[in-house]
Amino acid sequence: MQLMNYINGNFCPQASGKWITNLNPATGEEICKVPVSNSKDVKEAINSAKKAYPNWSKNTPHERAMWLDKIANKLEEMFEEIAQLESMDTGKPISLSRSVDANRSVANFRFFSEMIKGMEIEEFEMKDATNYVIQKPIGVGALITPWNLPLYLLSWKVAPAIGMGNTVVCKPSELTPMTADLLMRAVDEIGLPAGVINLVHGNGIETGSSLVEDSDIDFVSFTGGTVTGSKVASSAASSFKKLSLELGGKNSSIVFADCDFEKTIAGVVRSGFLNQGQICLCGSRIFIEEEIYEDFKNSLINAVEEMKIGDPLDEETDLGALISKEHLKKIEYYSNLAIEEGGVLLTGGVPCLPKDFENGNWIAPIIVEGLSYESRCSKEEIFGPMVTLHKFKEESELIKMVNNTRYGLAGSIWTKDIERGRRLSESIETGMIWINTWLHRDLRVPFGGVKDSGVGREGGRWSLGFFSEAMNVCVKQE
Ligand code: TXE
Numbered sequence: 001m002q003l004m005n006y007i008n009g010n011f012c013p014q015a016s017g018k019w020i021t022n023l024n025p026a027t028g029e030e031i032c033k034v035p036v037s038n039s040k041d042v043k044e045a046i047n048s049a050k051k052a053y054p055n056w057s058k059n060t061p062h063e064r065a066m067w068l069d070k071i072a073n074k075l076e077e078m079f080e081e082i083a084q085l086e087s088m089d090t091g092k093p094i095s096l097s098r099s100v101d102a103n104r105s106v107a108n109f110r111f112f113s114e115m116i117k118g119m120e121i122e123e124f125e126m127k128d129a130t131n132y133v134i135q136k137p138i139g140v141g142a143l144i145t146p147w148n149l150p151l152y153l154l155s156w157k158v159a160p161a162i163g164m165g166n167t168v169v170c171k172p173s174e175l176t177p178m179t180a181d182l183l184m185r186a187v188d189e190i191g192l193p194a195g196v197i198n199l200v201h202g203n204g205i206e207t208g209s210s211l212v213e214d215s216d217i218d219f220v221s222f223t224g225g226t227v228t229g230s231k232v233a234s235s236a237a238s239s240f241k242k243l244s245l246e247l248g249g250k251n252s253s254i255v256f257a258d259c260d261f262e263k264t265i266a267g268v269v270r271s272g273f274l275n276q277g278q279i280c281l282c283g284s285r286i287f288i289e290e291e292i293y294e295d296f297k298n299s300l301i302n303a304v305e306e307m308k309i310g311d312p313l314d315e316e317t318d319l320g321a322l323i324s325k326e327h328l329k330k331i332e333y334y335s336n337l338a339i340e341e342g343g344v345l346l347t348g349g350v351p352c353l354p355k356d357f358e359n360g361n362w363i364a365p366i367i368v369e370g371l372s373y374e375s376r377c378s379k380e381e382i383f384g385p386m387v388t389l390h391k392f393k394e395e396s397e398l399i400k401m402v403n404n405t406r407y408g409l410a411g412s413i414w415t416k417d418i419e420r421g422r423r424l425s426e427s428i429e430t431g432m433i434w435i436n437t438w439l440h441r442d443l444r445v446p447f448g449g450v451k452d453s454g455v456g457r458e459g460g461r462w463s464l465g466f467f468s469e470a471m472n473v474c475v476k477q478e
Helices: 039-058 061-077 079-090 094-117 150-163 178-190 204-213 226-237 261-277 290-306 325-340 395-402 418-427 460-466
Strands: 005-007 010-012 019-023 030-035 122-125 129-136 140-144 167-171 197-199 219-223 242-246 251-255 283-289 344-349 364-369 386-392 411-414 469-476
Touching (some): 039 140, 061 178, 094 150, 094 178, 094 261, 140 150, 140 204, 150 460, 204 226, 219 226, 226 242, 261 364, 290 364, 325 364, 325 386, 386 395
Parallel strands (some): 140 219
Antiparallel strands (some): 005 010, 005 197, 019 030, 129 469
């Protein structure tokens, strides 16, 4: 199977004739060939978005929201196909790709449709004048997405971007292109005006960078690794492109002795290992109050060892495969580093799986203890099924340890003392904190991080703000 770009309402081949082979992470078998688009393809896609912009941006917000509803309806019809493709492409369990990926992809379009329908013009009265603020579209946007939550993250950008009147060129991860292709089939089938959404497949070096560098791109919304984010930021900066960066994380799960023990074990396991730990919000460093440290550690090991690792398409599977051989090597590197840094591996390693999976990218979840909070393993983003355990006594020492990382995306606090949880939240250098829960998302709230975790916020009105330009009109009274 060979994928195609989607430009100006047509599926079309890439100019270069070059391909990347997309492999199934669980089996190592080929799924499809992915086009490597070059600057010529990228320019064509941008020109198509530019051509579509004047008419599309003239639609009323309500008219555009109706298109978002049509896309949501179409995706809902394709729900099971989204789940199957996502599971095959990423190696994640089918139960997860149904409940999270397919579900949220539909929900993102519905949510932004409702938000846009409910938008109001803000007014500021003066003694002798009235100001009103209108949110105008920006122009043509580049939407660049990673491999861990492919359609979930793409739809999170496409819906508010086109809903606010922009036209876009999408560049999904070359490792997981299948559901971006599905989204193009969906918009094609519903007859969305040509050029409003375009898609170029390809790698970062050739396709992604040509897109970001192009002078006809007005804004860039990027989700991916911090190193790539920094490159994207520097190439966008020279022409003052509006920029949103959602980057990596090294998030803490903080467990106090007064927590609800069973619920906290379940929550910390979920936060550490959902999607094989390949979510920027995952809690990969677990700080446990000294008096319950041993009990908590032992229960955590039991809970992790009970998780079922294997066939992503099996309904009972809890943990699937890692995205790629390179990524598996990265996790193996960090698990060796943990030992070099003085840590003890409490569980994890090579799982025993049927022959069908011998060429896949598999590792059983790893728990490490005994590392200093200053070790590389407890500060750097690993982005896989590996967590480090740390003991704490005092709150002041805890804050110092938690903030000792370049990342600042999310975190969770587990305690019955909600006042303490709220107080502590404010001392943590991060964009989001959950108390007694994790990844409990209200789509209206701001999403994003501080420090190396990114620039800007998306979600709810923050997305509407990013994907538009606020313009003030001041009318002097007679
Ligand atoms: O992501 P990249 P990679 C972290 C995680 C992971 C690391 C690297 O730690 O190990 O990042 O992952 C496109 N100009 N996260 O290498 O490279 C690329 O084609 C423009 C956290 O897979 O950041 C893809 O579409 N685009 C993250 C997208 O950027 C470029 C999720 C992301 O790829 C480009 C994934 C360039 N120069 C990984 N280079 C999260 N925040 O959730 C690459 N791309």
